Amino acid sequence: MAYTEGMENLPDDYTILALETSCDETAAAVVRGGRTVLANVVASQMDMHQRYGGVVPEVASRQHILSLAPVLREALAALPEGWAGVHAIAATHGPGLSGALLTGLNAAKAIAWQRGLPFLGVNHLDAHIYANWLDVADPPQFPLVALVVSGGHTLLALLRGHGDYVLLGQTRDDAVGEAFDKVARILGLAYPGGPAIEQAARGAQPAGVLPRAWLRDSYDFSFSGLKTAVLHKAQERQEQAARVAPSRGRRPDAAGKRPAEPEQPAAPARPLDAQFVGQMAHAFQESVVDVLTAKAVEAAREHGAREILLAGGVAANGRLREELARRADVPVRFPPLALCTDNAAMVAAAAFFRFASGRQSGWELDVTPNLRLGT
Numbered sequence: 001m002a003y004t005e006g007m008e009n010l011p012d013d014y015t016i017l018a019l020e021t022s023c024d025e026t027a028a029a030v031v032r033g034g035r036t037v038l039a040n041v042v043a044s045q046m047d048m049h050q051r052y053g054g055v056v057p058e059v060a061s062r063q064h065i066l067s068l069a070p071v072l073r074e075a076l077a078a079l080p081e082g083w084a085g086v087h088a089i090a091a092t093h094g095p096g097l098s099g100a101l102l103t104g105l106n107a108a109k110a111i112a113w114q115r116g117l118p119f120l121g122v123n124h125l126d127a128h129i130y131a132n133w134l135d136v137a138d139p140p141q142f143p144l145v146a147l148v149v150s151g152g153h154t155l156l157a158l159l160r161g162h163g164d165y166v167l168l169g170q171t172r173d174d175a176v177g178e179a180f181d182k183v184a185r186i187l188g189l190a191y192p193g194g195p196a197i198e199q200a201a202r203g204a205q206p207a208g209v210l211p212r213a214w215l216r217d218s219y220d221f222s223f224s225g226l227k228t229a230v231l232h233k234a235q236e237r238q239e240q241a242a243r244v245a246p247s248r249g250r251r252p253d254a255a256g257k258r259p260a261e262p263e264q265p266a267a268p269a270r271p272l273d274a275q276f277v278g279q280m281a282h283a284f285q286e287s288v289v290d291v292l293t294a295k296a297v298e299a300a301r302e303h304g305a306r307e308i309l310l311a312g313g314v315a316a317n318g319r320l321r322e323e324l325a326r327r328a329d330v331p332v333r334f335p336p337l338a339l340c341t342d343n344a345a346m347v348a349a350a351a352f353f354r355f356a357s358g359r360q361s362g363w364e365l366d367v368t369p370n371l372r373l374g375t
């Protein structure tokens with residue numbers, strides 16, 4: 001098998017069952033040969049967290065406990081021979097929410113222990129990158145540059161081979177998905193913010209640009225200044241709107257004096273108008289896409305990458321995909337939408353290449369909420 005050259009020769013039908021519970025998706029998948037997805041089941045908790053405008057860790061952990069067994073059962077149903085067709089078990093052990101990670105990791109360990117199967121803890125960031133190996137005719141070619149953009153992470157890495165990573169840059173403050181989510185909240189759009197902003201930007205009449213944090217001579221990123229710029233513009237817009245349509249306080253009486261009553265409270269923050277929201281969403285997205293694209297293209301040039309891989313939830317963004325493909329000198333790959341956001345098939349793919357290089361985890365493996373790429 002060319003794609004595991006120099007590694008232990010795992011059989012073509014080596015089948016891994018993987019679990020992913022690092023955040024707000026409970027997922028189980030069965031993947032054959034590191035690349036063929038036989039089952040990919042995801043139970044999203046999005047609706048539950050939507051009302052809070054973000055993920056509530058305690059709620060997420062409890063929901064994983066409820067969803068794990070049905071999700072697992074559904075994934076396993078893809079194998080006619082059932083458990084007998086599973087050769088190894090994997091689960092995400094970081095980065096992510098500790099309580100959430102524990103649910104999947106412990107379930108995976110229990111299964112592996114009970115069935116006497118090899119077990120491996122997988123790095124979630126690694127897994128996002130390996131989504132690019134799933135269901136493709138030609139696997140990615142090293143060396144390559146990976147741009148990982150998710151709700152919790154933003155980083156650029158050089159991959160010289162399986163498991164051989166060099167971190168080139170990362171965010172110094174907000175992750176890009178986090179910035180999408182926060183800006184959506186400022187604009188009164190739904191959670192998760194990424195798809196909501198992309199949609200609002202689509203029909204907008206562009207007006208003005210927002211700042212870009214270039215952080216010259218570095219592959220690092222920064223998005224918190226951009227988020228603050230949107231916040232200030234939104235506040236200005238609301239003040240303007242309040243001046244045009246003044247408060248509903250009592251009018252002065254005929255003699256020009258206000259009645260002797262307690263002052264009316266300040267007019268409540270009113271929803272921003274759709275035109276402004278569209279323009280802000282558009283300008284924000286363009287700013288983010290410009291910086292991400294420029295740095296990924298430059299990194300690929302500097303390191304002679306043969307490909308650029310896009311990974312993580314924000315890789316679902318159509319504008320980012322389009323712009324990166326337009327500006328890059330080398331082919332740009334991105335996973336299909338369903339494999340960009342959190343899923344367990346990507347965990348199984350990453351696990352396959354680790355197992356192939358002889359790696360396994362011990363029963364003592366703990367969760368690591370701040371696990372870094374390449375560890």
Ligand code: KG4
Nearest residue numbers: 150151152177192194195313314317341342
């Ligand atoms: O990778 P992911 O599913 O979870 C983490 O590991 O964080 O990423 C979720 C993030 C959220 O912040 C969400 O707003 C963002 O991905 N996202 C998008 C889009 N779809 C999801 N951001 C921009 N454009 C999108 N279409």
Ligand code: ZN
Nearest residue numbers: 150313341342
């Ligand atoms: Zn993720």
